[in-house]
Amino acid sequence: MNAGLAVTERADALQLRSVTAGYGRSTVLREVTLTVPAGSVVALLGPNGAGKTTLLRAAAGLLRPSAGTVTVTGRDVTRSSPHQRARAGLCLVPEGRGIFPSLTVRENLQLQLPSWRGHGGRGRGGGIRGSGGRGRDSGRGNDSDRENSGRGNSAVDAALDAFPVLRDRLRQVAGTMSGGQQQMLALARCYLSDPAVVLLDEVSMGLAPRVIDQIFESLRGLAASGVSLLLVEQYVSRALEMADVVCLLGRGRVGFTGAPSELDGDELVRGYLSAGHDPGTAAVSAHGADPAGTGQ
Numbered sequence: 422m423n424a425g426l427a428v429t430e431r432a433d434a435l436q437l438r439s440v441t442a443g444y445g446r447s448t449v450l451r452e453v454t455l456t457v458p459a460g461s462v463v464a465l466l467g468p469n470g471a472g473k474t475t476l477l478r479a480a481a482g483l484l485r486p487s488a489g490t491v492t493v494t495g496r497d498v499t500r501s502s503p504h505q506r507a508r509a510g511l512c513l514v515p516e517g518r519g520i521f522p523s524l525t526v527r528e529n530l531q532l533q534l535p536s537w538r539g540h541g542g543r544g545r546g547g548g549i550r551g552s553g554g555r556g557r558d559s560g561r562g563n564d565s566d567r568e569n570s571g572r573g574n575s576a577v578d579a580a581l582d583a584f585p586v587l588r589d590r591l592r593q594v595a596g597t598m599s600g601g602q603q604q605m606l607a608l609a610r611c612y613l614s615d616p617a618v619v620l621l622d623e624v625s626m627g628l629a630p631r632v633i634d635q636i637f638e639s640l641r642g643l644a645a646s647g648v649s650l651l652l653v654e655q656y657v658s659r660a661l662e663m664a665d666v667v668c669l670l671g672r673g674r675v676g677f678t679g680a681p682s683e684l685d686g687d688e689l690v691r692g693y694l695s696a697g698h699d700p701g702t703a704a705v706s707a708h709g710a711d712p713a714g715t716g717q
């Protein structure tokens with residue numbers, strides 16, 4: 422994984438140290454320090470507007486901090502581009518999925534396959550063969566899908582194994598799939614770039630419980646394979662079930678970092694129902710307990 426990098430074996434997968442960041446003159450994150458240890462799942466919780474998405478964007482290089490440092494597997498990426506951070510082992514699954522709705526599933530997978538893993542048949546791997554050949558296959562897992570070789574293709578296979586429904590829909594225009602299938606396509610990138618750490622922003626948003634179950638199952642598989650996860654999730658209990666560490670963010674500051682078992686459940690719920698607490702003064706502040714019946 423991440424060949425060529427000076428990676429300390431047990432380096433934290435991701436670390437933000439005293440990061441301050443915002444938009445224009447508006448400071449959102451204030452000296453935030455957050456660590457995702459190698460091989461662990463960290464749940465990042467907080468009320469609406471706390472800065473969770475901003476933190477993920479700062480980690481991924483989409484937003485340049487005004488102060489502080491970001492490291493990925495021990496490597497300082499503070500001044501690196503999003504592409505360089507991806508190559509260093511970081512993968513962001515943004516809120517809203519970030520897929521190309523007018524392209525087919527196959528084309529989306531091909532575009533998500535990073536160049537260093539054999540994009541589109543160029544360079545080091547074979548990509549997804551036949552990606553332009555809409556008339557050449559039945560749309561189900563066919564010979565050209567299975568014949569491929571190289572790192573790119575094993576990555577695609579891993580993604581399709583994680584989400585078999587995508588294998589059945591390679592020729593389908595992504596935007597015509599259900600919300601859950603589109604989210605699975607977005608999550609496929611976790612397998613395509615061989616990441617050390619995946620940042621997940623509200624991946625269950627607007628999905629039915631059965632689909633959320635499938636998605637969390639895939640995330641558990643990803644975590645079991647050694648990939649570290651930083652999980653921003655509206656379904657608090659699901660996030661806490663998976664998490665080794667929970668980090669509470671309020672008004673751009675970290676108020677609590679520790680094991681989920683150290684959190685008082687009642688206080689957590691109270692905190693969620695009273696968004697806007699400053700976790701520096703409140704025991705717990707996070708937005709909304711598991712949202713009941715929203716968008717199901």
Ligand SMILES: Nc1ncnc2c1ncn2[C@@H]1O[C@H](COP(=O)(O)OP(=O)(O)OP(=O)(O)O)[C@@H](O)[C@H]1O
Nearest residue numbers: 444447449467468469470471472473474475476708
């Ligand atoms: N592109 C932007 N330009 C200016 N301000 C922004 C921008 N994006 C977010 N903000 C502001 O930054 C603050 C933090 O937003 P952010 O989306 O990071 O919070 P969040 O914790 O992810 O909240 P939510 O759960 O509602 O997504 C909010 O006050 C928001 O209005």
